[in-house]
Amino acid sequence: xxxxxxxxxxxxxxxxxxxxxxxxxxxxxxxxxxxxxxxxxxxxxxxxxxxxxxxxxxxxxxxxxxxxxxxxxxxxxxxxxxxxxxxxxxxxxxxxxxxxxxxxxxxxxxxxxxxxxxxxxxxxxxxxxxxxxxxxxxxxxxxxxxxxxxxxxxxxxxxxxxxxxxxxxxxxxxxxxxxxxxxxxxxxxxxxxxxxxxxxxxxxxxxxxxxxxxxxxxxxxxxxxxxxxxxxxxxxxxxxxxxxxxxxxxxxxxxxxxxxxxxxxxxxxxxxxxxxxxxxxxxxxxxxxxxxxxxxxxxxxxxxxxxxxxxxxxxxxxxxxxxxxxxxxxxxxxxxxxxxxxxxxxxxxxxxxxxxxxxxxxxxxxxxxxxxxxxxxxxxxxxxxxxxxxxxxxxx
Ligand SMILES: Cc1cc2nc3c(=O)[nH]c(=O)nc-3n(C[C@H](O)[C@H](O)[C@H](O)COP(=O)(O)OP(=O)(O)OC[C@H]3O[C@@H](n4cnc5c(N)ncnc54)[C@H](O)[C@@H]3O)c2cc1C
Numbered sequence: 418x419x420x421x422x423x424x425x426x427x428x429x430x431x432x433x434x435x436x437x438x439x440x441x442x443x444x445x446x447x448x449x450x451x452x453x454x455x456x457x458x459x460x461x462x463x464x465x466x467x468x469x470x471x472x473x474x475x476x477x478x479x480x481x482x483x484x485x486x487x488x489x490x491x492x493x494x495x496x497x498x499x500x501x502x503x504x505x506x507x508x509x510x511x512x513x514x515x516x517x518x519x520x521x522x523x524x525x526x527x528x529x530x531x532x533x534x535x536x537x538x539x540x541x542x543x544x545x546x547x548x549x550x551x552x553x554x555x556x557x558x559x560x561x562x563x564x565x566x567x568x569x570x571x572x573x574x575x576x577x578x579x580x581x582x583x584x585x586x587x588x589x590x591x592x593x594x595x596x597x598x599x600x601x602x603x604x605x606x607x608x609x610x611x612x613x614x615x616x617x618x619x620x621x622x623x624x625x626x627x628x629x630x631x632x633x634x635x636x637x638x639x640x641x642x643x644x645x646x647x648x649x650x651x652x653x654x655x656x657x658x659x660x661x662x663x664x665x666x667x668x669x670x671x672x673x674x675x676x677x678x679x680x681x682x683x684x685x686x687x688x689x690x691x692x693x694x695x696x697x698x699x700x701x702x703x704x705x706x707x708x709x710x711x712x713x714x715x716x717x718x719x720x721x722x723x724x725x726x727x728x729x730x731x732x733x734x735x736x737x738x739x740x741x742x743x744x745x746x747x748x749x750x751x752x753x754x755x756x757x758x759x760x761x762x763x764x765x766x767x768x769x770x771x772x773x774x775x776x777x778x779x780x781x782x783x784x785x786x787x788x789x790x791x792x793x794x795x796x797x798x799x800x801x802x803x804x805x806x807x808x809x810x811x812x813x
Contacts, residue, residue: 426474427481433458433472434485443489451491452527460486461494461526465510470522477708480660494526495655500569501525501532503655505578508648512595512636521576521597533574534652535565535598535622536645540813542567543783545580545649546589546642547810550624552581552596559596559634561604561627567777571607571620573757574600578648579629584639585808592807593641597633604628614769615752649779654715656778657722660704667733667771668696670764671740678740685740692733699725717791724784727774734771737764 550563
């Protein structure tokens with residue numbers, strides 16, 4: 418994008434932002450109505466095509482929109498519906514039929530429909546392609562049976578991106594299909610899993626004879642691995658690709674704790690300074706990546722941001738815990754489940770929650786494998802033979 422084009426695009430975005438609010442008082446309107454208008458003005462994902470929530474401009478312009486919308490007191494869809502916004506939407510855009518894009522994107526953005534991601538299973542996490550949930554064509558529709566786990570927000574979700582095995586006689590990556598699952602359909606049972614924060618943000622989901630129409634198949638039959646890769650690459654960017662204002666987010670929280678505790682713990686000063694520099698380097702790297710990215714698949718480089726974000730957040734909250742001293746071990750907000758509301762969390766909560774960051778969205782070890790094999794071009798690790806049918810592979 419040349420400087421002149423970027424300036425023109427920026428002007429277009431600013432014009433549409435003024436239309437979004439005009440003389441209206443946002444506190445007198447329903448949030449859903451404002452978000453629907455934001456979608457219609459192409460300010461939902463500015464890099465998406467016109468008519469589909471975007472303006473076809475550089476994704477680097479999204480952060481301006483987000484900051485202005487936030488300053489009007491509107492909760493960000495990326496926070497209320499993170500899986501919908503960051504993962505399901507780009508997957509729908511890339512692999513959905515026109516009617517799926519038309520029917521699902523707008524209510525996803527307005528948060529009328531919260532989305533979840535039904536990928537991981539008890540026997541398939543890092544090795545996702547070995548998943549065993551079965552989808553059978555029974556004449557007029559698909560019948561789904563299986564078990565999913567770690568399904569974030571399944572308890573509030575209306576739809577989920579579901580991976581299921583449709584051809585067990587094929588090698589594991591070739592016999593998977595992706596579906597849009599109605600979480601209210603008979604046979605979908607959601608059971609919450611409590612974490613050490615006290616929250617139950619994720620769940621196990623059992624699927625017993627669940628009916629799914631073929632109109633809810635996302636992508637081609639047995640091409641679900643390609644669809645899943647779009648979701649996973651976008652997931653890494655959603656987790657590790659953000660470009661918040663300088664010094665905000667986790668590093669901002671650490672600085673706040675540091676200012677309150679610096680007189681009692683001055684030795685941590687160089688540690689805090691080093692983490693600030695690392696946070697700023699990550700922010701600048703993500704800013705550059707977002708300028709290079711188009712709508713759709715971000716590519717394997719999203720794994721770098723995901724890896725660094727996970728390690729950096731854990732280092733930041735570990736230092737915050739040290740600075741808090743004995744205060745770090747009790748949650749001021751208590752241990753009841755807060756996952757249904759959108760609560761502001763304490764530093765103590767983040768100290769505990771950050772432990773999950775090197776697992777969720779693909780583990781740190783898997784990110785290193787992707788960077789080694791797909792970015793640095795190192796020899797691939799020994800996977801099981803790509804030609805063995807899934808049904809003949811040993812199961813865990
Ligand atoms: C907070 C949170 C939210 C989540 N939300 C969702 C969700 O909404 N939807 C969903 O589908 N899933 C979700 N997950 C699941 C997550 O994607 C998996 O936990 C993750 O992929 C790891 O899988 P696993 O837990 O089965 O561990 P395993 O795959 O069993 O891994 C165990 C250990 O072995 C290591 N390992 C495995 N294979 C390799 C390898 N090839 N090379 C090197 N090391 C390896 C791993 O790094 C890890 O340390 C969530 C997880 C968390 C923690």
